[in-house]
Amino acid sequence: MAETQSRLVAVSNRVGPLSDEGQAGGLVVGLSDALKRHGGLWFGWSGETSAEGTQSREKTEVQENVEMTTIDLTEEELKGFYLDYANRSLWPLLHYRLDLAEFDRASDRIYRNVNHRFAVRLMPHLREGDLVWVHDYHFFYMGSELRQAGYKGRLGYFLHIPFCSPEVFSALPASHDIVRAMLAYDLVGFQTERDRRNFVNFCTGELGGEELDEERLRVGDRTVITRAFPIGIDAEAYARFAVSPEAGEHEEMLRDISRRRGAPEGEEGGRKLIVGVDRMDYSKGLLERFYGFERLLEDYPENRGNAIFLQVAPLSRSEVDAYADLRHQLEHTAGHLNGRFATLDWTPLQMMTRGFTRKALAGIYRAARVCLVTPLRDGMNLVAKEFVAAQDPDDPGVLVLSRFAGALAELKGGCITVNPYNTDDVAAALQKGLTMPLEERKRRWQVMREAVFTGTAQHWCQTFLDRLEASHDEAGGTGGK
Ligand code: GDG
Numbered sequence: 001m002a003e004t005q006s007r008l009v010a011v012s013n014r015v016g017p018l019s020d021e022g023q024a025g026g027l028v029v030g031l032s033d034a035l036k037r038h039g040g041l042w043f044g045w046s047g048e049t050s051a052e053g054t055q056s057r058e059k060t061e062v063q064e065n066v067e068m069t070t071i072d073l074t075e076e077e078l079k080g081f082y083l084d085y086a087n088r089s090l091w092p093l094l095h096y097r098l099d100l101a102e103f104d105r106a107s108d109r110i111y112r113n114v115n116h117r118f119a120v121r122l123m124p125h126l127r128e129g130d131l132v133w134v135h136d137y138h139f140f141y142m143g144s145e146l147r148q149a150g151y152k153g154r155l156g157y158f159l160h161i162p163f164c165s166p167e168v169f170s171a172l173p174a175s176h177d178i179v180r181a182m183l184a185y186d187l188v189g190f191q192t193e194r195d196r197r198n199f200v201n202f203c204t205g206e207l208g209g210e211e212l213d214e215e216r217l218r219v220g221d222r223t224v225i226t227r228a229f230p231i232g233i234d235a236e237a238y239a240r241f242a243v244s245p246e247a248g249e250h251e252e253m254l255r256d257i258s259r260r261r262g263a264p265e266g267e268e269g270g271r272k273l274i275v276g277v278d279r280m281d282y283s284k285g286l287l288e289r290f291y292g293f294e295r296l297l298e299d300y301p302e303n304r305g306n307a308i309f310l311q312v313a314p315l316s317r318s319e320v321d322a323y324a325d326l327r328h329q330l331e332h333t334a335g336h337l338n339g340r341f342a343t344l345d346w347t348p349l350q351m352m353t354r355g356f357t358r359k360a361l362a363g364i365y366r367a368a369r370v371c372l373v374t375p376l377r378d379g380m381n382l383v384a385k386e387f388v389a390a391q392d393p394d395d396p397g398v399l400v401l402s403r404f405a406g407a408l409a410e411l412k413g414g415c416i417t418v419n420p421y422n423t424d425d426v427a428a429a430l431q432k433g434l435t436m437p438l439e440e441r442k443r444r445w446q447v448m449r450e451a452v453f454t455g456t457a458q459h460w461c462q463t464f465l466d467r468l469e470a471s472h473d474e475a476g477g478t479g480g481k
Contacts, residue, residue, distance in 0.1 A: 006154075006469065008040035009126065011118070011142060012135035013082070015044040016061070016068045027135065027160065030231065030457035032066075034465060038131075039065035043122050045082075046070035053077045054117035071121055073114070080110025082138070087320050090137045093172055094164050095283040095377040100322050103173050112141055119145030126151055131468055134185070136160045141177075144184035156468040157185040158229065161379040162406070163195040166202040179203060183222040186471040189229045189464055191379040191406040196228050225471050229464045230410060231380050232455040235389045238362060242390035247363030250356075254367035258308055261345050271346075272434050274309040275368035277361060277383045278375075279316040280353065282326050285374040285402065285420040286313060290333045292374070292426025293349060297341050299424075300431045305346050307434060309372075312364065314355040327353075365390035368397045370433035373405060374420035380406040384415070388448045396445035398433035400426070410455055414448035 010031050018032045035042060050056050053074030060069045073081065084107035092100040119142055126132065126146075133156045134142045143155050169175050179202055182188055190196040200217055203209035209219035217224055241247055258271040274293070278284040293309045313330070317323045334351045341348050356364065365371060371387040384399055384407040391397055401408055401415040408417060416429045436444075 008038040013138040030461040034461040080107040081114040085111035115141035144181040156187040158189040238389035241362040246359040250363030251367040272369040276311040280313040285376040295427035311351040362390040374402045378405040410451040414444035
């Protein structure tokens with residue numbers, strides 16, 4: 001792979017920490033790695049509010065050859081930009097939840113203004129030859145704002161969440177403005193080909209654009225490159241976590257709780273463990289998953305007393321009503337299910353809203369016979385990849401994966417694919433996973449392992465940056481003029 005020399009400037013809502021043996025997710029791992037290699041600047045929100053907000057003094061932290069610079073938001077900016085526009089309008093819309101999406105012009109205005117302010121604040125830091133890489137749905141307008149402020153260098157964008165179909169996207173009052181603004185980037189990256197296709201279809205159908213070839217798209221006088229770059233994990237590091245002492249303790253603890261009273265150690269004495277790990281978010285299909293597990297106990301009664309479902313669901317965005325409502329529904333459903341099926345020595349479903357360290361999580365994955373990943377929509381889903389990386393090659397678990405997760409494109413050769421809306425399908429997949437013979441488990445896992453260890457976070461980052469490096473002249477249009 002070509003080693004690029006340009007300095008990298010990354011922009012994302014949250015900045016850092018630079019990963020140290022991977023306490024962090026895919027974005028942070030991939031970016032940290034690339035930032036350290038290129039040297040660079042990581043720019044974004046401090047996570048704090050102040051009276052000055054986006055006019056506040058910069059906070060800068062330098063580690064090795066990477067500078068992390070952040071600015072604050074005011075309370076009003078936090079609400080309009082982050083809570084309302086990003087999380088109440090864009091997130092549900094792009095995850096096909098028009099029923100939950102709320103649109104209002106006040107938050108639209110604040111969102112645009114925050115993008116403008118971030119661009120203005122970033123401008124003095126930019127140097128000739130930089131590669132600027134903007135991340136995610138918080139900063140759709142950042143590229144066009146940078147261009148308006150006079151930036152002429154290479155400019156890339158990556159969307160971590162799905163790009164929904166044009167029929168759904170066009171419900172957003174600002175849909176045309178947002179997509180036109182995205183055309184200011186030289187390279188626009190998506191998680192999957194499906195997302196890329198939706199974007200291209202919006203451009204051709206709504207904006208009169210034209211596909212020039214399989215990557216280049218022209219709309220008016222702008223030519224932009226679009227491509228799928230599926231994000232991955234630091235697979236080697238993850239596999240190491242899974243055999244760390246901390247992981248081992250957690251794995252052992254789970255084997256203990258799943259041992260039947262008085263039963264000997266080993267497979268015969270154990271109950272089988274199903275695991276789910278997700279931020280508590282309506283896009284993750286948690287409620288549907290609980291119904292699927294309930295159906296398993298109804299239709300395959302041999303699992304009563306013999307299967308335990310552990311759902312790790314750290315709370316997320318609790319200030320947004322839809323998230324508080326979801327928590328309520330999940331607690332209600334879990335309570336109902338346990339009340340219906342539990343016995344004196346068996347609680348079928350355990351949901352936890354606390355978080356774990358990444359090493360502990362790796363141990364939990366390793367103890368599981370089945371990992372249930374059933375989002376109703378997901379850009380990629382890194383949990384699926386982490387589960388695969390954490391498995392014991394001699395006794396790997398089974399991945400049950402939603403057809404609506406971006407990760408399916410890479411893992412479909414080894415997982416059991418389900419439609420998360422179909423309760424019977426989820427129950428049948430669970431039953432298949434719980435009873436799958438060792439040889440088949442190994443065979444399927446090998447296929448997935450190959451994909452996870454090839455499409456790593458590092459690979460994602462490098463392929464994006466290589467393409468961005470080469471893109472500017474081909475893209476043409478605003479850049480350079
Ligand atoms: C967005 C997109 C895309 C979860 N619980 C704990 C914990 N986690 C970690 C997981 C995983 C990460 O959080 C979740 O990543 P996902 O990819 O599954 O989902 P989102 O948060 O929705 O991420 C998604 C991603 O961006 C990257 O582009 O894949 O589609 O929605 O790493 O392990 N980590 C720790 N304790 C927990 O309890 N330490």
